[in-house]
Amino acid sequence: MGEQKKDYMMKRAMNKSTFISASNYKNRWFVLDDRDLKYFEGTLDKQGKQKGGVELRKIKAVETVEDNVLDNKINVFQVVHASQKNNEILTLYIVAQDDIQRQDWVTKLRKAAENADATFIPKYHKGVWISGNYTCCNQISKNAIGCEVTSTEREFGGTPSGLPPPPSIPAPSPEPTPKKIFVAVYNFTPTEEEDLELLQGEEYEILDDSREHWWRAKNKNGRTGYIPSNYVKKKFDLEMFDWYYKNSTRERSEAILKEEQREGCFLVRESSAPGMFTMSLYTQENDGQVRHYHIKKNDKGYYYIAEKYAFPSISELVHYHKHNSAGLATRLKCPPTRSGTSAPATAGFSSSKFEIDPSEISIGEQLGAGCFGTVHEGKWRGKRVAVKMMKESTMSDDGFIEEAKTMTQLNHNNLVQLYGIVTKKRPLIIVTELMQYGSLLSYLRRHKARLLSKTATLLDMCSQVCNGMTYLEKRRFIHRDLAARNCLVGQSTVVKVADFGLARYVIDDEYTSSTGTKFPVKWAPPEVLSYTRFSSKSDVWAYGILMWEIFTGGVMPYDKMKNVEVVDYVCHSRQRLEKPSACPEKIYKVMLQCWQHESDKRPSFVDLLQLLGGLLEQGNYPFIST
Structure with a gap:
């Protein structure tokens, strides 16, 4: 290569910490020469001492990483390599300053490794290893073979020299693609002709899995149709x-x-x-x-x-x-x-249904009322649902209808499922999953005496909400109104986040302006109160307030203050809510991390989920002193 290549980038620490925070990332000088990729500490102005490196001949793959899957960072690339000591396969994650720098390093590193006679692997993981599985393919073995063909394999047929095989050697006949056989873990009754019935325990061949939530499958009798992907599991996988x-x-x-x-x-x-x-x-x-x-x-x-x-x-x-x-x-x-009630919600009622015929909905007892309208228990073709009847002229119909099509495709165990909407008559109706115990806020207040002595149960509620918010964060979806009143409780104390994204389409100055009396000031961070600047990190602030609600049994935050006083308390005095008496110190510290004044210093939901998972697994809570 002749001369060195040198750049200032960020490196993720190669440790086994449960909680990946900003401190797990270090700025380093990366230097590439003919034999090694080395990294040095130092500042942007001055290179320091060497901290580590990778021998080029031990590199197995150099590939980009999907944006936002590694601790919500972008412009990441990975260097898969064998360790110096025992040839264990390791992955070095490097965060470039922009995509141009990332692509330049990936290209030059591959070429340098190739020149050093590195032996590339045929497949790699385009996602990352988080919480016991790969984000790209959900494999649960850290040493599992990759799910994506490497760039070197695609370009050069995997030959170390980087050259295609000589034309005189006939290419081997491609092996037939193995069938994808999955087993149904729940029964599914189709509501539309294009969908396929599932019977628990039966095997199905997956013909097309390009859509996230609805796959085209074939049953043992040769009939084809769409099935919900979360109702089947791969044969011989643990999940079956x-x-x-x-x-x-x-x-x-x-x-x-x-x-x-x-x-x-x-x-x-x-x-x-x-x-x-x-x-x-x-x-x-x-x-x-x-x-x-x-x-x-x-x-x-x-x-x-x-x-x-x-x-x-x-x-x-x-x-x-x-x-x-x-x-x-x-x-x-x-x-x-x-039982049938524990089967997960599907993304919409079927693979194609979005608009619901109002004549198929029967509306029953009112369950609650709020800024958006009233919520009733209802039935759609015999299935119990929640029916949200929006107040006239409270929603920007056109914008919301378009967004709702996307929202039906958000599907997670800790999100209340949106099944569809009624737009052809007024009022606008939203049909969602029914949660039998109502809002988390009323549940906390109703069972306060029992719950405040059960730290593990309260922490589990926090973890469930965080799980749902992590899913939204990865899809760059901002809630804007996260609070205990907007979460619902179901069977076995399952907690799900509701009303995500609705606040954007409300036509009400009192609700959408931080000066309005209806605006949720007590859940809003400084940047929203001062500049109406919403982001995933503003959701993190609100999540900290929600944790506080949970550990107080549903007390109103800043209960003795008016909205204008809360703004001064949070933005100017920079004070925070006090630790609830039933809350362990370590859990209160998590809340304080969510309430960092500068939004970029707050953890992501991915960070929070890993941290809460570690606290939950301790079980006996030896650190608790209430």
Whole structure:
């Protein structure tokens, strides 16, 4: 290469911290020569001492990373390489200053590695490893083969020299693409002709999975149609088993099993540590309790709870313990009941339906009322739903109708699902998932005496809201009105975020202007109060207020202050809400991080979710002193 290439960029620390914060990223001078990629500490003006490096011949891939999947950062590229000590495959993440710099480094690094006789791998992960799975393909093994063909493989057929194979050598016949076989974990009854019925336990071939929420599939009888993608799981993946609850927290697992109250009822879930699993088991000892067992791996990669009884897969381990307790409080007998009510919401009622015929909706008892209108329990073709009847002239119809088409495609376990809207008659009607216990605010106030003694339950509520907001953040969707009143509670204390995005389309100066009496001043950060500047980080501030609501049992924030006093308190005096008496110090510190005056100093929802997951997994809360 002759001369060095040198640039000032950011590097993510290669550690195993649960909480990735700004301190996990360091500005470094990167220097590329004929043999190594090295990085040095220092400032933009002066290079310091060397902190590390990668030998070019050990590089396996140099590829870009999807924007916003790595701790919400953009212009990221990755250098996959073998470690110097034991050839373990590692990934170095580098954040460039802009896309031009990123592409320049990716091109020059590949060429330098190729010249150093590096052996490139054929596939890589275009996402990142977060919370026990890859964001791009959801594989749960950190060493899983990549899901995307590398650029070197596409351009050069993977030859180390970078040259295509000689034309005299006939190319091998392509192997037939293996069929994608998935198993239905829930029943699904189609509402439109183009959709396909699902029967729990039946196998289906996936013909087209290019859409996120609706896949085209074929059943065993050869019939094709669209199915909800969250109702099927890949054959032989853990998620196809009815005892596997992938993202269930310790607290949520206990709630599910205690609701069943059956001896030997069990589930397996991911631990907070990436790639690790926990078995949660209900026993009727001591008036009923849930025991948690870490599933470990031995040197051969076999899974075990009792070291003498190890198996190649978790499913085989579960099968063994169904017949032998062998170290457990009782043998495994049954997973929790997945009744029809626990099936997840689909993105809309069908693969194509958006506009709903008002004649198919029956409207029942009123459940609540607010700035937007009234909410009623209702039915659509026999399915229980919530029907939101908007007040006349409160919504900018054209803008909202267009946005609602997008909102029906937002689908997550901690978001209230928008099924469709009625626009052909007035009032405008929004049809959503029904949550049987109403708003989180009223739920907190109703059960305050019981809940304030249960730190784990309150923290789990916070984690669920954060989970839903992380999904919105990754899709660059801003809520604008996050508060306990705009979250809903369902069966097994499931909490879901509602009314996301509605505030944008309200035609009411009192609601949309920070000087208006209806504007949620007490949930708004300084940049919204001063400049009406909304962002995902303004949602983070509101989330901190929501956490405070949860740990006070639904107390009104700044309850003795008028709006104008709150603005002065927050913006000018820079004071913050005091720690609730039932709130542990470590959890209050999370709230304070959300209330940083400068928005760029606040954590992202991805950061917060990782932090809360670590606190939840501790279970016995040794740090709590209330």
